[in-house]
Amino acid sequence: MNETFMGYRRPNGSVGIRNHVVVLSAMDNVNGVVKKISSQVKDVLPITILYGRGQFGQDNDLTINTLIGMGKNPNIASVLVVSLEKVSAKKIADGIAQSKKPVAYLSVQDCGGSLEAAYQGSKIALEMVLQASEQQREECLFSELILGVECGGSDTTSGIASNPAVGYVADKVVDSGGVVFLSETSEFMGAEHVLAERASSPDVAKKIWAAVKRIEDDAKSRGVDIRGANPVPDNIAGGLTTIEEKSLGAIMKGGTAVIQDLLEYGQAPTGKGLYLMDTPAPASESMTALVAGGAQVILFSTGKGNIMGNPIAPTIKISGNPKTVKTMIANIDLDVTGITEGTENLSQGGDKILEELIKVCSGKKTKAEVLGEEQIAISRIQPTV
Amino acid sequence: MKRQAIVMNDKDNVATAVTDLQKGLEAVVEIKSQITQIAIQEDIPLGHKFAISNIATGEDIIKYASVIGQASENITIGMHVHTQNVMSLRGRGDKVIDGRDINE
Incomplete structure (x- = not known):
């Protein structure tokens, strides 16, 4: 490509x-x-x-x-x-x-x-x-792109349509020599086996298992079921029953490439290809890390609807939920409901996203950008003194 | 033509409704390349799952060819499969008693 x-x-x-x-x-x-x-x-x-x-x-x-x-x-x-x-x-x-x-x-x-x-x-x-x-735009290659992929307000249509369609574009970016970041560590839980199998080395696979274990041990130490925090109530209303189900759908947005490494929160990649990044799941914290790692643009998949964008990297909202694309059209850039309903295949939906991605990279604004639905939130890991 | 539900993988024992399905409907579902009709036993909202085979208490719920949880009661074909009859097996801090995970 x-x-x-x-x-x-x-x-x-x-x-x-x-x-x-x-x-x-x-x-x-x-x-x-x-x-x-x-x-x-x-x-x-x-x-x-x-x-x-x-x-x-x-x-x-x-x-x-x-x-x-x-x-x-x-x-x-x-x-x-x-x-x-x-x-x-x-x-x-x-x-x-x-x-x-x-x-x-x-x-x-x-x-x-x-x-x-x-x-x-x-x-x-x-x-x-x-x-x-004074600075002018010039022609640049896809290999110079770092694409962040994110999901928020997910439901089961995310795993059927918008996440795999975003994953299709992620694969294109990797094939072109670019970088893709897949984050939100708690949403690897229940899908680690799929990710670890695609790790570039046994060490990377071990890092993936360890990062998820850290989140799960933390949930256990708090003495409560993670369900309610992830999946959140709107995920559950949208048909997502467990974190395992949510994760298996969520990881599809990263595509199918070999996983080069698991980066720390906000860390820049050391090479090209698909990288995981260890971040919390909420969109503002996760996208802040993606942008700190160098992502210029974010593809954001949503089911029930999440309006969040990042102020530095334009955020393109994609949904395959036929109700959400009607009720929240002011916040959804692309409609892939055809994939959900079986009237459009994955590559047709994916190509639509790719076309929009190129336009946005060249200057077209996203809805979150125009409406200012944007927030930075840097994660905190220890209390202040 | 718009479909009513989708099975993500041949190994799955649940289908996901892609439109609201009413109780009593004979839903058309493609299972292992065969067009099959399943009698819907309860209203299934868009995005929610229903069983495409009988699943006994304690059996795995399979979607995307992976385990997404365990049946907490007997589920029969056409029933709504969700939080009321599926337990998650992960991140269960509520199952830790005196620092010990009762699942382990």
Whole structure:
């Protein structure tokens, strides 16, 4: 397959499908400043977070690495990092600067308060937007793409139609020399045997089994049935009876390729092909990790309907539930109900997604993007002190 | 033509309704390449499952050729197969008593 799209070439050679200028909070106490800057300077994408202060150890590493990973994402032309103090701001800015894109930082304490920080930040953002606006799209190859696949608000039509159709496209991206991320570790539970069989080595297979065991041991340590949290009530209403059933349907969205490795939350891939990523299942946390790992675009399969998108990577919503595509049409980009009802085969539905993917990579907006149904949520693994 | 239900794999003992199926309907289902009619015993909403063979208490529920749970009561052909008669075998923290998994 020789599919191409029109993308933005970055200084380090990577390719973006959007040209965002991001103002990034390093911690929650500066979110107001980030919002002030984005209200003064048009065409800035504000990324605010919760927490970020008083985190330490593994939990702090995860937050810092995710912020750096997001900043490095090739959909972003340049970044202004805002923090309360300069140590954290500089650390994150230095990490992002490894990608050779323009990065600046400011500390609210050193600026002399939030109004002064918003003023200084707006001046920096203004120059960044002007500079980014000069960049033109150029022809890029599918092999330069990192595709994230996600599902949310799943029901049994997800496993029949939208997940396998997304998987069909995932296989095309892998065949073209690109990368695909499949995440949501709790939704490997009951389907580990299928994934482990496709692992590139016995070590990778062991990592898959161990990651799922960690989730299951955690569920056991809490003394409650995981059913209710996963599957969630709308999954159950949609006919998904157990986590095993949900998982067997969910993994289909990753396609059928060899699994190269299991990456940590937000980790960049070390090569090409299909990678698993160890993330929680809820869409905001999972997609934040996919984007920190470098995903430029996300195919999002839904049954009962989930409106969530990612602000950095355009999120294409696909459903094979004939009721949802009628009732939630404002949030569904593509209808694959033909696969559910047997009037369309998998490749017909899959090709429709592929065509839309190329359009979105070349600049067409998704519904979540236009409506702003977008959220960043960095997972936390330990309490703050 | 639109189908009424789908069996994901020849090894499965459940079918998934792809439209709302009313009690009493003779649902047309393709099982192992054979067109078969199954009498629907209870209303089956779109996306929900019904048995395509009799499944006794404790037997595996098979979908996608894999185990998706265990029957918690006897299920007969055409019955609704869901949380009321299927137990999950995974992530059962509620089955841990004094730190010991009673399933193990």
